[in-house]
């Protein structure tokens with residue numbers, strides 16, 4: 116018996132064998148049937164087998180048998196996988212790579228699953244395949260059935276992710292002088308650049324141009340790139356008050372008439388203003404309104420703001436006139452009145468003379484003032500206007516007290 120292999124059967128259901136496979140010698144039973152086993156060199160996976168039989172005794176050969184499909188075990192699938200893509204790509208760009216599955220085995224592959232885990236630096240966009248379907252975003256899985264001898268591929272599109280935050284460029288610590296009690300308006304420049312997106316807007320708090328209070332303020336700035344990566348940074352703004360208050364004191368001399376032997380209570384005005392602290396009360400060596408002795412007293416003032424800045428000291432003199440000076444002033448005034456007979460001048464000169472002697476004649480001065488006052492109530496007073504008379508009387512009353520005169524009982 117000779118066995119042949121053909122790719123396909125004739126339409127008749129049998130037919131001429133195409134390729135000789137092997138021959139075996141068999142003995143038939145009484146009915147002409149025989150059973151046999153044989154092995155062929157090259158396993159078959161497709162097509163049909165036909166046979167012819169030859170009677171070794173007679174040499175008669177049969178027609179070709181009916182076709183029998185090859186039913187033997189096929190060779191297993193043999194899958195290979197290759198992966199290819201660009202050699203380099205730019206951050207932020209979309210690129211594609213391809214995974215190719217080839218089946219070089221002797222049978223179909225079913226339930227083929229190809230998985231590809233994406234690196235953290237990329238973002239999945241899409242995946243397409245020539246066979247089956249693909250799904251997933253971080254690990255993409257493609258499933259297919261692959262006929263033997265077939266090549267299938269999956270195409271992956273991914274974007275290289277931008278995982279780097281923008282870099283901020285911030286000022287160094289800013290130190291500036293306060294301009295008001297609120298502090299100072301401070302402007303600054305803060306920028307940010309991203310590797311992928313270029314220049315980015317920067318948001319800072321407090322904003323540039325804001326009023327910063329006296330003291331130290333931390334400014335926090337942030338910038339975000341198009342992929343949502345946020346960068347941040349801080350810097351300090353120090354608003355300081357190093358300026359002393361501006362001090363104003365009275366002119367060089369404040370003059371007052373003594374009202375008693377102790378002198379006089381003298382008021383003066385000294386002020387100070389500070390750009391931050393506002394009005395500041397000066398500190399003076401003798402307060403306004405206190406009693407200053409007859410003669411000159413030097414008053415020294417300074418002003419210190421709330422941040423400890425002290426102005427330079429300024430001085431002025433409080434001059435308190437005693438009885439002699441007051442009588443001299445009075446003499447000058449009454450002389451200027453040019454009263455006929457000069458009696459008022461003469462009466463003023465009397466106590467002045469008494470007090471300016473090497474050994475002042477105090478009691479005499481007191482007596483002369485009492486006499487002067489008495490005469491102003493008579494004919495002497497009639498040489499003056501009422502206003503002049505009142506003024507002289509006021510003078511005399513005060514000078515009398517300054518001398519410390521005691522009116523006899």
Ligand SMILES: [Ca+2]
Pocket residue numbers: 277278279280281309310311312340342344
């Ligand atoms: Ca970035």
Ligand SMILES: [Ca+2]
Pocket residue numbers: 356357358359360389390391392420422424
């Ligand atoms: Ca100040």
